[in-house]
Amino acid sequence: MYNFTFHRPTTVRQAAGLLARNPEGKLLAGGHSLLPVMKQRLAQPSALVDLSQVEGMTGVELKGRSVVIGAMTRHADVAKSDVLKEVLPGLASVPGSIGDPQVRNRGTIGGSIANNDPNADYPAACLGLGATIITNKRRIAADDFFTGMFSTALEDGEIIVKVSFPIAKKAAYEKFKHPASGFALVGVFVSKRGPDIRVAVTGAGSNGVFRVKSFEEALKKRFSPKSIEGITVPASGMNSDIHATPEYRAHLVGVLAKRALTKATA
């Protein structure tokens, strides 16, 4: 890995200041996506701004009809949050499927969302629940946040501070896990909160996480796996690599959506 300068701010304001002074710098959260790409020399930030000592960026909190998760909360801590398991078990099940135990002990929700890996799990949960990403500057709806593979609406110097998830009565995530990497070959998050029905897919789309409008329309009549039977998802726009063809991924979207709906309505 190329060398860099290392900074450890204790407030969000300091972190933003450091980013402004280091335009080629990057934020460091858990480091489990960033450090591997730096090792491969695919990224060479001039500075790393470590957020681990910044106050007020961890924890899972119930706030009215939402659950608010600090951006630096580790996957393992989200997975074992009692409050989350009680009010939104569909979301609580997501971090437990990421990577392996040691990765979950370091990786963070904010890091995962900011990176927007096309195979990552949290982007599907955010889009599938209609989350709000709260930064040091503004609030961004998940629908506007994920703008394509590894790209987001975050501007230079913008820092994700927390993520707010509305509590949906019915919500579940199902994923076809790549056996070696643990990433989602395809993952589908479904939710129903009043009239708001969402089906979000990760891993499949060549442009990152997306919603399946045809499924959402069909589910308006009845939120049940039966409602989407016979509806196929087109293979165009699906990822193609050594692991799966676009057709296979498109097929998996339907299979996993049905499984997730079964789980959500159980």
Added chain:
Amino acid sequence: MAKVSMTVNGKAVTGDVEPRTLLVQFLRENLRLTGTHVGCDTSQCGACVVHIDGVAAKSCTTLAVQCEGQSITTIEGLASPDGKLHPMQEAFRENHGLQCGYCTPGMIMAALDIVRHNGNELDEHTIREQLDGNICRCTGYHNIVKAIEAGARAMAK
């Protein structure tokens, strides 16, 4: 260069490192604690697992400077000063939970984290699932699982 100080196996240590120095490099090259291994260097194999403030982590995917002020435990920190093995180490010896031994330090550090989360009575399924991040290239998993089950029990005594 950056100055870094942390506690390793109960001893305060300091070092001058480049910020890009990985925790595993710092442990092995600066402190000569070569029990922690590097297998894949891509956070897959788990040979480099150590505890950071009591939590298992892959030291090949952690910078030394990220551990400023924290407490690290490596495989060298488990046995008693008189050389008596930790019950988990003893269980690996007793159950022949290793073949070439390369993955063993990481397996044992991961095993202790499994016990911390799941208690002393472990079933095979839990152990195998929780060993997701540790690879044994000799494929000696059967005895590793047996060793962890026995070690967890022995730790309760």
